[in-house]
Amino acid sequence: MYRLLIADDEQLEREAIKFIIEESFPGSFTICEAANGLEVVEIALAFKPDLLFLDIKMPGINGLQAAAQINRVLPECRIIIVTAFHYFNYAKEALSLGVVDYITKPAPPEAVVETVKRLIVELESASFKERLAAEREQQLQQITGYFEDDLLVLIAYGEIEAKEIEDYFAILNLQAQTFFAAVATILYPNTPGASILEIEKRVLNKNVVGWVKEYMQKVGRQAYIRSIGAEVFILLLAEENLDEYQARLTGMRLFTELKEALWKEQQIALNIGIGGLCNETGQIGQAFSQAKYALRYEAAPDSIISYGDIERDQQQVFYPYHREKRLYQSILQGDIHASQQLLEDLLTWLREHTSCLEAFQQKVYVGAPRQLTLQIIDCAGSKQMVGPAVDAFAAQNPNIKIDYIIGTSPELPSKIKAQQMAGNVETNVVLTGYDAMGSGLVQQIWERIMPEQKKSFPNLEDNYLPAAKAAFDLFDGYGIVFAWCPGGPMFTYNPDRVKNVPRTTDELLAWCKANPGKFMYPRP
Template identity: 25%
Template sequence: MLKILIVDDEILERTALTKIINRSSEDVMVIGEAPNGRIAIEMATEHRPDIIFMDIKMPGIDGVQAVKAIKKINPSIRFIMVSAFNTFEYAKEVMQQGVKEYILKPSRKQDILAALERVCAEILEESKQREEQQSLRDNLDRAVSIAQKEWVSTVLVNQVQDITFDEWGQLLGVEITSGYIMLFSLRPKGMTELSADQKQNWYLWLKDTLNSVMMKQEMMVGPLTDSQVPVLFLCKKVTEKVHFKTNALAVIDSLNRLFEKKSYHAELRIGVGLPYNHAHELNKSYLEALMALQQMAKTPERKYLFAVKQGSAELSSSSEVLEIEKKLLEAVRQGDVNQVLFIFESFAEMLAEDKNIKGSSVKKAFDEMFILVSRMLHDLGISYERTPAIEESEDIMAIFEKGKAHLLAVVHQVQIWRNDHAKGMLHKAKEYIEIHYADSLTLEQVAEYVELSPFYFSKLFKDRFGMTFIDYLTEIRIKHAKAEMVDPGKSLKEICYSIGYKDPNYFSRVFKKHTGLSPTEFRKVTVG
């Protein structure tokens, strides 16, 4: 309801205006009357009306002076000027204050209500535009957050192919020169396991806190898996890479200080990988952060640990391992048993060729690989918690056999999921879209409904149906629009809103793109 203040030095004028306005609509209400400009300013400050009917000629502070004073206090208030003085100078002076409405005394009821209706419509239209703009900003923020989370996920499994630091820099409006991964881990105190709610609350706290302490640094927060969250930090200058430890320590110190004030009954541990110049190398930084976390298990008093740069020979060997892991993860994701066995044998042979390798080293390599497999399964929405029970004391061949058996069990689970669960979930998604096509539907909402990550839902949907989510949603909407156009009693604007579009011009462009005809042309051809 819009609030209105009446300002006039004549009590009869105020009373008459109040009656006319209060009886005109339930959407407006007179919340006060003022006999002069001074009181009008006081009441406007206290009650913050939406509209003020302002008499121009009043003793003391006149209407024009009052408008100027109130505009300084609250520029959003609208004014309808009322005066018996029909002179250009008065009109010109209030117009300079942005006042558009001007009615004369004695005022006719229809003139008063017409002016009020125009101002109300303007206020409501601006309010609607603000809501739509805020909605667009919220949707954009959410889309960017999802995109960043999914991109960090692809970094972890070394699937970065389609975007570079330069392209992210263009999106963010800054020059990105390198990046590194921090891996945050929440460990329970004592034997009590952390609940899902505790982990989720910590995850939300971590995101909010990072945003508040990051200052001028850029970062992307990845997904929560088990009790770990990877965060990609982007360096905007070469000097930031050189001094990345200083910047990282500032973030770590702030987080630890703020974390101590919370009562999570858990411990925060942070592993930090090295910075790299190319996006496809970030998987190395993630693995380094992961190894740093594992090394901290031997020194419980440590709260964070930076990865140590390896020698060139070790890096070469590490690159081979990373490439094999990448291929192995993709084969597991596809449920390809033969390819998994072939790649695993290559992995085992490469490790076995090292004469100095020990069982503990093989176990460590397998542990890291199975963490990546577990994260991939989590992203796919596959529940498979069992991990191979490998002891450091076991000989290398026994470790290889246990690792192979575990991978085969995982592949079997993926095959079941791909053949049954994923197929069922995708058809469930299609049904959901067909029911809710008229809503403001997003890929994220549908993915959440079928309990798949947006990244994999999008990929699986296109693989299964040969079109993207948005193409399918558009196809459904256009089909319903065509059906509704048969009814000549429905306007095109009404049809536009009924199928989920908010902008008739955008609807018209989409319709023409899909049918070759504008909505008006299509209706003429089909209905006549």
């Protein structure tokens, strides 16, 4: 008989998993329960479970902290995270803590059963420890790939400082003295009378990225390659310490050989721009900006140009947008020290580049209004209620296109989180309920509305009934309640079949036990 521990601060969730296990594996498990982080550690050390279903968000210490303590003493305990969200930020930490799988809430019975079946087979295997080590190594390689992609995205969009790049390098165990930053665009085939579809461009970009990765491995070079939009970003690492002239020659030679090999093997042509010399991590972001400028400077097809070969008087000065963004975030967070330091950095940059300010202001502030797109995702079925207000806003702002999308709550937080990590947020407004709102608060994906936008919502709280005001306070300024129905959860049932309708949580739990497989959560 196996030992199973279920840890969740919600009794209904514990009872649901326990019921699934007892029904699907009768007589196979001795089951214990824990309601908080401290309790699960205490019970686990005494009970020594073979399997542990563990919620991340619990009072006391969270699930990952509990997993760390348990894994040190019980390394063979198989830990399954049960969570409402996909915690990408916890991926590497969770791997080191012995977490082998995760199941989303509410736990689907089939997912619980399949996971337990698989883990039982592993527990019975004589080569369990060896396979565990191989599995974790494979997972570590996958997670390392996530970090590599994340790093290039952050650098490309100027949203990372030198110290943070060094932290990424430490995670990836990278050591280099010189960096080459290059940005390439693919010259898509131009067939008369035909046009290449966007999906075909994406497939071609993906194939080129895969080919470049294999090529760099073949020639013994360590490089990180990522397709971002229509461009391919390449960060090439070198152990040799080169001066600016040597670096320019080396970079031109390496990327010329790459272009020639790609054309020879795949008949695909590239335009490549190469940034200036990088001997420090703090210069990588600037080098990518230089590479993009060099790429656009040379308009001839199938060309390659180094930023260092552009005449000095034509080289561009790059405004530090990432510092301005960090200054804005620090002010919103009330971090006075960081705000003062970032402001001083920006003022220093402006004093050193006064000659380019006039041209920069004309480029940014002068010209016809741009056509903007406002994307609204509705996960609450609120279009009929808010539609007139949206139409009125569109009529008053003809330069703003309204993109109204119907979405679902379970996928929404992960979708927005992925957009934020890629530096390409498309969604601007979300209409949702408690589920996605709570998920987003935990994952920190929402922008604060109040009190920053108080002038746009005068006397907002005075208009709320007590229940609506309580919901507004719960959102802590990250959401606005625009409708309220104090009816609570809604249950749909067939009165011909359900004669005794549950009216309390205890009655509902008893009904679920008496009618296995008959209760389910609707998909929004």
